[in-house]
Amino acid sequence: MAHGEGARLSRALISKIILPRLCRSDRRHLVDAATVTTRGNRLAICTDSHTVTPLFFPGGDLGTLSVYGTVNDLVVAGATPRWLTLSLILEEGLPIPVLEAILDRAALAAERCGVEIVAGDTKVVPRGAADGIFINTAGIGELTGVECIGPQGIAVGDHILVSGPIGCHGIAVLAARETLGFDPAPESDLKPLFESVSALRNAVGGGTKAIRDATRGGVSAVLHEWATDCNLTFELDEAAIPVTESVRGACELLGLDPLVIANEGTFVAAVSAEESEVAVQVLRTLAGFEQASVIGRVCERTLTDVVLRRGHIRIPVEEPAGVLLPRIC
Amino acid sequence: MAHGEGARLSRALISKIILPRLCRSDRRHLVDAATVTTRGNRLAICTDSHTVTPLFFPGGDLGTLSVYGTVNDLVVAGATPRWLTLSLILEEGLPIPVLEAILDRAALAAERCGVEIVAGDTKVVPRGAADGIFINTAGIGELTGVECIGPQGIAVGDHILVSGPIGCHGIAVLAARETLGFDPAPESDLKPLFESVSALRNAVGGGTKAIRDATRGGVSAVLHEWATDCNLTFELDEAAIPVTESVRGACELLGLDPLVIANEGTFVAAVSAEESEVAVQVLRTLAGFEQASVIGRVCERTLTDVVLRRGHIRIPVEEPAGVLLPRIC
Numbered sequence: 001m002a003h004g005e006g007a008r009l010s011r012a013l014i015s016k017i018i019l020p021r022l023c024r025s026d027r028r029h030l031v032d033a034a035t036v037t038t039r040g041n042r043l044a045i046c047t048d049s050h051t052v053t054p055l056f057f058p059g060g061d062l063g064t065l066s067v068y069g070t071v072n073d074l075v076v077a078g079a080t081p082r083w084l085t086l087s088l089i090l091e092e093g094l095p096i097p098v099l100e101a102i103l104d105r106a107a108l109a110a111e112r113c114g115v116e117i118v119a120g121d122t123k124v125v126p127r128g129a130a131d132g133i134f135i136n137t138a139g140i141g142e143l144t145g146v147e148c149i150g151p152q153g154i155a156v157g158d159h160i161l162v163s164g165p166i167g168c169h170g171i172a173v174l175a176a177r178e179t180l181g182f183d184p185a186p187e188s189d190l191k192p193l194f195e196s197v198s199a200l201r202n203a204v205g206g207g208t209k210a211i212r213d214a215t216r217g218g219v220s221a222v223l224h225e226w227a228t229d230c231n232l233t234f235e236l237d238e239a240a241i242p243v244t245e246s247v248r249g250a251c252e253l254l255g256l257d258p259l260v261i262a263n264e265g266t267f268v269a270a271v272s273a274e275e276s277e278v279a280v281q282v283l284r285t286l287a288g289f290e291q292a293s294v295i296g297r298v299c300e301r302t303l304t305d306v307v308l309r310r311g312h313i314r315i316p317v318e319e320p321a322g323v324l325l326p327r328i329c
Numbered sequence: 330m331a332h333g334e335g336a337r338l339s340r341a342l343i344s345k346i347i348l349p350r351l352c353r354s355d356r357r358h359l360v361d362a363a364t365v366t367t368r369g370n371r372l373a374i375c376t377d378s379h380t381v382t383p384l385f386f387p388g389g390d391l392g393t394l395s396v397y398g399t400v401n402d403l404v405v406a407g408a409t410p411r412w413l414t415l416s417l418i419l420e421e422g423l424p425i426p427v428l429e430a431i432l433d434r435a436a437l438a439a440e441r442c443g444v445e446i447v448a449g450d451t452k453v454v455p456r457g458a459a460d461g462i463f464i465n466t467a468g469i470g471e472l473t474g475v476e477c478i479g480p481q482g483i484a485v486g487d488h489i490l491v492s493g494p495i496g497c498h499g500i501a502v503l504a505a506r507e508t509l510g511f512d513p514a515p516e517s518d519l520k521p522l523f524e525s526v527s528a529l530r531n532a533v534g535g536g537t538k539a540i541r542d543a544t545r546g547g548v549s550a551v552l553h554e555w556a557t558d559c560n561l562t563f564e565l566d567e568a569a570i571p572v573t574e575s576v577r578g579a580c581e582l583l584g585l586d587p588l589v590i591a592n593e594g595t596f597v598a599a600v601s602a603e604e605s606e607v608a609v610q611v612l613r614t615l616a617g618f619e620q621a622s623v624i625g626r627v628c629e630r631t632l633t634d635v636v637l638r639r640g641h642i643r644i645p646v647e648e649p650a651g652v653l654l655p656r657i658c
Contacts, residue, residue: 023447045469051418051459110351130459130460130463131458136450
């Protein structure tokens with residue numbers, strides 16, 4: 001079970017068992033979307049299966065998630081999202097009005113992103129062989145401009161920024177599922193990232209080294225992956241990390257670290273130090289990104305991938321290893 | 330449960346509930362793959378979720394099926410398959426060697442078809458929330474030549490051909506699942522269709538009106554869909570329909586009609602009468618297609634979509650309505 005949570009065990013399953021079997025050696029790098037070329041045109045391609053429970057949660061639902069999640073993978077890869085496929089696995093007995101509501105949300109989300117759902121598939125499995133409904137989406141986007149140099153290009157002195165408060169999605173789904181009774185209920189950050197990522201790239205261009213949406217495994221998982229790629233250490237300033245009151249409260253109560261909690265509309269970026277102030281200012285002009293912040297910087301390699309500065313002490317940030325919050329996305 | 334079996338109820342679920350919500354009105358026609366244009370280049374896009382049980386069956390397995398199934402959807406749409414995404418939903422407790430074996434088969438199948446698996450995703454759900462493993466694949470192919478006119482172009486007098494014996498896949502999976510003990514065990518027809526469809530299109534070009542792989546709902550489902558599209562009636566000659574001994578025996582024993590049983594490497598084509606003899610001859614030169622046959626012709630519209638001629642009597646062929654064989658693909 002611990003293999004599905006987007007962090008260390010998951011990375012081991014994917015990198016040791018899945019990628020060597022399925023992918024060409026030059027494709028074994030974990031990225032949000034693959035790049036292919038068809039007769040001179042470059043495309044980004046990605047896929048995501050969505051198994052979130054509950055199907056509806058504050059700030060989102062399975063249908064919206066299955067569209068925005070895949071669209072955002074294309075966006076952080078530098079692509080303009082164009083087409084989606086949407087495939088349903090339905091458990092016998094799923095009420096039709098529930099299916100209808102989820103499809104309506106998915107359609108609305110696609111419309112908002114300007115992507116078209118062009119192909120689909122529906123399988124029904126017997127009661128007990130699936131949990132209500134799973135949705136897989138695959139996305140295709142057009143690559144036009146210059147892409148980021150990628151995490152290999154991250155250098156000492158670069159700044160790390162997040163586009164908003166972290167951990168909202170994971171806590172919102174967990175609170176809804178376990179009926180933890182927080183008041184007000186924490187809301188997911190689920191939203192499309194096209195506008196904000198475009199604004200960032202337009203504003204700082206080549207100064208943006210890498211962008212990732214911090215989904216499963218949260219900000220911590222992204223930075224651990226990047227640390228391996230660039231062989232440097234990330235030092236975060238705890239006081240600078242935006243966290244909402246409700247996420248902070250829930251994390252304290254449950255003994256969770258917001259850095260490892262999933263987001264669904266919040267990205268991490270590595271930006272050159274000269275450009276980071278502009279980057280943050282540009283993002284803060286956008287609705288939903290008012291709390292974009294520089295949260296740390298890139299340092300010479302030490303023994304740890306990621307360290308958190310709390311006042312004068314430095315705490316190693318472990319890579320999230322196992323089941324933190326299953327079925328978050 | 331009856332909604333997933335690729336025939337009448339499934340078509341109702343898809344056409345009444347799913348398509349109107351998700352797809353632009355000009356995309357609501359049921360086709361194997363959608364066509365899009367990116368900067369002048371035409372692509373075919375399709376998706377399929379695979380939930381077959383058992384995971385291994387005579388002639389195939391989930392991994393191979395999830396590659397060939399999607400590749401074949403691109404092929405019958407006239408595309409050259411290029412890229413696949415592959416997304417796993419794993420049930421907690423699935424033995425790693427089973428996963429490895431399935432992935433190895435998927436990789437081999439992709440290599441055989443010359444397609445590249447470029448993107449993936451893995452979700453693990455708790456025990457009981459899925460049945461072992463589900464695989465979704467999405468496929469992207471390049472459209473270069475002229476496509477078929479489509480089922481709307483089918484005309485009175487055209488011939489209907491099948492590329493080989495029908496019903497093998499469904500019977501093979503059913504026999505393996507229910508351990509029916511047939512000896513020899515019926516084998517699935519699972520195979521890629523690129524070579525055979527290309528050969529057909531090269532040989533008879535514009536004479537090929539429509540091609541479909543006869544998966545869920547079998548040959549009957551394809552012909553019922555086409556009958557609606559062209560508003561004509563298909564008359565089949567029972568004696569001309571290739572059926573293997575083991576499928577015939579199993580169908581007689583179980584009271585099933587081979588025309589409604591799923592295939593995974595057999596297609597139906599509507600071809601102009603002048604070209605049908607050439608079409609069959611060309612197909613029969615290919616390994617696995619030696620029994621390609623003209624099985625009927627297109628007639629003026631009568632009260633039924635499809636009718637089966639048995640000697641001097643004519644039997645209406647009903648559209649498969651509900652659960653014939655669940656979890657066949």
